[in-house]
Amino acid sequence: MINFSLNLKTRIHFGKGAISNLISELMPYKRILLVTGSGSVKKYGIYDTVMTELSTAEKEVFELSGIKPNPSIDSVYAGIKICRENNIEFILALGGGSVIDAAKAIAAGMVYKGDVWELFLDDSKFNGALKTGCILTIAATGSESNKNSVITNEKTKEKLGLRNEALRPEFAILDPTYTYTLSSVQTSASIADIMSHVFEQYFSPTKDAYMTDRLSESVLKTCIKFAPVLLKDPENYEARAEIMWASTIALNGLLSFGKITDWASHMIEHELSAYYDLNHGIGLAILFPNWMKRVADESRLWKFRDFAINVWGFSPTLGDRDLADVSIQKTREFFNGLNLPSKLSEVNIDDKYFEIMSENVIRRKMNGTFKVLDKEDIMEIYRLSL
Amino acid sequence: MINFSLNLKTRIHFGKGAISNLISELMPYKRILLVTGSGSVKKYGIYDTVMTELSTAEKEVFELSGIKPNPSIDSVYAGIKICRENNIEFILALGGGSVIDAAKAIAAGMVYKGDVWELFLDDSKFNGALKTGCILTIAATGSESNKNSVITNEKTKEKLGLRNEALRPEFAILDPTYTYTLSSVQTSASIADIMSHVFEQYFSPTKDAYMTDRLSESVLKTCIKFAPVLLKDPENYEARAEIMWASTIALNGLLSFGKITDWASHMIEHELSAYYDLNHGIGLAILFPNWMKRVADESRLWKFRDFAINVWGFSPTLGDRDLADVSIQKTREFFNGLNLPSKLSEVNIDDKYFEIMSENVIRRKMNGTFKVLDKEDIMEIYRLSL
Numbered sequence: 001m002i003n004f005s006l007n008l009k010t011r012i013h014f015g016k017g018a019i020s021n022l023i024s025e026l027m028p029y030k031r032i033l034l035v036t037g038s039g040s041v042k043k044y045g046i047y048d049t050v051m052t053e054l055s056t057a058e059k060e061v062f063e064l065s066g067i068k069p070n071p072s073i074d075s076v077y078a079g080i081k082i083c084r085e086n087n088i089e090f091i092l093a094l095g096g097g098s099v100i101d102a103a104k105a106i107a108a109g110m111v112y113k114g115d116v117w118e119l120f121l122d123d124s125k126f127n128g129a130l131k132t133g134c135i136l137t138i139a140a141t142g143s144e145s146n147k148n149s150v151i152t153n154e155k156t157k158e159k160l161g162l163r164n165e166a167l168r169p170e171f172a173i174l175d176p177t178y179t180y181t182l183s184s185v186q187t188s189a190s191i192a193d194i195m196s197h198v199f200e201q202y203f204s205p206t207k208d209a210y211m212t213d214r215l216s217e218s219v220l221k222t223c224i225k226f227a228p229v230l231l232k233d234p235e236n237y238e239a240r241a242e243i244m245w246a247s248t249i250a251l252n253g254l255l256s257f258g259k260i261t262d263w264a265s266h267m268i269e270h271e272l273s274a275y276y277d278l279n280h281g282i283g284l285a286i287l288f289p290n291w292m293k294r295v296a297d298e299s300r301l302w303k304f305r306d307f308a309i310n311v312w313g314f315s316p317t318l319g320d321r322d323l324a325d326v327s328i329q330k331t332r333e334f335f336n337g338l339n340l341p342s343k344l345s346e347v348n349i350d351d352k353y354f355e356i357m358s359e360n361v362i363r364r365k366m367n368g369t370f371k372v373l374d375k376e377d378i379m380e381i382y383r384l385s386l
Numbered sequence: 387m388i389n390f391s392l393n394l395k396t397r398i399h400f401g402k403g404a405i406s407n408l409i410s411e412l413m414p415y416k417r418i419l420l421v422t423g424s425g426s427v428k429k430y431g432i433y434d435t436v437m438t439e440l441s442t443a444e445k446e447v448f449e450l451s452g453i454k455p456n457p458s459i460d461s462v463y464a465g466i467k468i469c470r471e472n473n474i475e476f477i478l479a480l481g482g483g484s485v486i487d488a489a490k491a492i493a494a495g496m497v498y499k500g501d502v503w504e505l506f507l508d509d510s511k512f513n514g515a516l517k518t519g520c521i522l523t524i525a526a527t528g529s530e531s532n533k534n535s536v537i538t539n540e541k542t543k544e545k546l547g548l549r550n551e552a553l554r555p556e557f558a559i560l561d562p563t564y565t566y567t568l569s570s571v572q573t574s575a576s577i578a579d580i581m582s583h584v585f586e587q588y589f590s591p592t593k594d595a596y597m598t599d600r601l602s603e604s605v606l607k608t609c610i611k612f613a614p615v616l617l618k619d620p621e622n623y624e625a626r627a628e629i630m631w632a633s634t635i636a637l638n639g640l641l642s643f644g645k646i647t648d649w650a651s652h653m654i655e656h657e658l659s660a661y662y663d664l665n666h667g668i669g670l671a672i673l674f675p676n677w678m679k680r681v682a683d684e685s686r687l688w689k690f691r692d693f694a695i696n697v698w699g700f701s702p703t704l705g706d707r708d709l710a711d712v713s714i715q716k717t718r719e720f721f722n723g724l725n726l727p728s729k730l731s732e733v734n735i736d737d738k739y740f741e742i743m744s745e746n747v748i749r750r751k752m753n754g755t756f757k758v759l760d761k762e763d764i765m766e767i768y769r770l771s772l
Binding site for chain 2: 001002003004005006007008009011012013014015016017018021208210211212214215217218219221222225226238241242245246249254257258
């Protein structure tokens, strides 16, 4: 187990009606920026509920709406402008991971005097952030309780992350009923995203983090059990609750405790999202089984053995090679069973940028740890995914 | 899954050498009360390491030493006196759960104007606490990152808990090497304590907390795997690290997420500790298999089924009754295999106070939820344990 510091400060309020905790959480603040997405929160009434709470508590609310998936740096600039003009004290995100990531970037940009994008290029320039909180409406990214913000710069075709403890939200309101209206494909893509976060931490060169790995398997088994339930019954409270809590645990730091992590697949996907308008979860569902296939050589079969037996329930009597093969195949079939695209060609992506995207992953030194990928490895993962 | 609020604010610094984080954690404070136990920290050099750090950082250190297992309210009074006379700003606990619990009680007593014991009798009187941090030397109680303090009043023969978010330590330094010198019986009793914390949350009337239960099983499996390693090799870093992290996760709130919890066995043990000088972990190792035996009737076999299959690896082809019986037997054998006493008579406890202790558990309304115990149930659990 490697040394580790862990800070899980985000206060979680979980369950139907958890919004009742909003006002006490916002007590110290008067001037609030509310960040929202594409409008579904308005369509389904959650926005009205939140605005009523804020108005009852006599908050001065300023709004930034229209944050899109793969949130753009331009929307972050717009948020910073509102904050500066109105002396905003607190940023409240109402939405999914993209909205929360945008809120965090705005919070950092309020404190940083230069162009906030510089922080994404060089995080040593980070010098603090406004406090944030969130009301989650899509369970996927784990952004509700972690220190990460991922922002896309459309001009430079870069999708980059910023990580700092100061970006961890003060609180997260997790009401599973807020995710009832997600479409089948949104739900499935979100679950693929959650599982991929676990994979990035589970498939690691660290061999001696026993409990952490068992915790990871618990989260994967939860996704595997409840994803099919939601395909048939999108308003199943228990299934929505389990998936929502899984999304938080998957990426709050608990599953990387004592471990080196990988994250190459995320960078390989980030390159795709930077060049194409691709849903992050769908990209990961397409890429991950092919990443597994590429890295599952002799020296790494030990990990696939755990994965096959403990997550997928295969028999320990099978050999390591077989266990790797069946677990990878099972993962692929599972994502297919969630009605997600299984090939990049299905989402109109061809091999045009494979070479430059592969070079970008290497250049950013985000080419993995479980297997340190070279350019040919990454090219091959893209090609297998075509 | 029931509604839940969760606050895991304690910053964890984990691993060999984690003490290097102490000074930055103590930055805002000048006048510090250092609380320690029976002297083993001095014997093994940890005390010197800590004092050197504190002295380098020019802290003014006041000391309260000699905190005993089942810490007494008198030691808490002594700590409050030192704090008040010296305008202490921060309380640093160096030791195991007893030392940390005493530090928390002192922290509460510094703010409360009346007799601090009143808070244990009526927690509605709680009105804040000084900040605390800890350096852990025994992995058992989980006190290093939770909001609980358990204190014994020898005069009134009461062992009571106080729970409040303000009691959660600001930070916990967890260096597994600090537990190398624990005796075999201390190690085994600590592991029994950790497992019993999981049992209190795992055996619950809540049927729909799937992921939480899988996380609990992960912690139990970790204890089961590494306890025998430590019996043979007390300086095995990985085993000490896994057990230390298990102790924290077992009782920081994660394993009760979305669940009603039980805690009757702890109250049954607290009564024993209040009347006799009994090690908490040993008491729980004796009592728990007998609690299981008493509550494993038809309506609760579903839970023992999970326990038998997922924790102990029994075959799902066995019937529910058989699975309950074998899992209880296996639990009993496991504790025996750790060289712990298996009967109260072995630790010089007879049936003299069984009736009054049973009545006390009922009177305090801590008689469980998985099965709501009546007086006869509790009497029988004591008798089975004789």
